[in-house]
Amino acid sequence: MAFFILELTKSVTVHPRHFHAKLPDHVINRLLTLTEGTTSGLYGYLLAVVEVERPLPPGRILPGTGHAIFRLRYKALVYRPFLGEVLDGVIASVTRHGVFVAVGPLSVFVSARNVPSDMEFDDSEQCFASVVQGSEDRLEVGTMVRLRIVGMRRDATEIAAVGTLRADYLGVLG
């Protein structure tokens, strides 16, 4: 799973009632509220702001409203999946069409065509099970797997991915 420390900028608007000694604290709190926990197709999942550049830049008063705008530079901890990346995850649900793997906040769909070639869907147990004699490998809720991302769709506030378990060194984690 690819985590990054990324340098970003964000414009924060502040109401005039906050123009007092605690203004810097308020500006930073606004930044945290606006960014932490957000998802973007561009930078991925923003987990936390880890550093805000000091000193804060001077604010600019917006004509008409009296609000001030601050353009802040900050470093954030983000999780951003990439096409072609191999990562580990935990199976969150299983259907006959494939499995959904949770990789932190990201859900990766692995279609039945992309599960390991020795596995078949077992109707009675609602899981994929290995057909090889003596193999206990199963894909069921809670199984830890290693997959490669083979397709991704990113839009403004959402990321969706499809993956494969069908290749050497991918599949159920031992």
Added chain:
Amino acid sequence: MDLGVDQEENAENLKFGELFGDNEHCQPLLICEVAELLRQKRAELPAELQSSLGPIFVKSEAYVERFNQFRSAEVAKVVRVRLERHPELHPFERAQLANLLPETPAEAKAIIPSLKGKLDDDVLGQLLRDLAALVE
């Protein structure tokens, strides 16, 4: 289900686009380093705000706790030093090696294809054994 292929980005040949390809302003982290950052973040919050952390934070935290192989901040530093000894490795490759801990050079090159031709199998094998020895 076809989600379309993003031409600009591909981890297999280390193409990360404009924002993430810029090594000066973007640094990949190892899972063990993320674990430490998330612990700090939680420790900074007063008790009554612990539950205010959103689902993205909580899910990532659970993931990192589950897949973190190097338990302490000290070991995480040693892992980082070992990886930095190989300047020919891309920062993303370093993170992948420590996060996925392949057992053999062949496995490493299969799951991180950009490693092909970069390191001698002996050197890579030694690095993998060094990392494996640090797992707790």
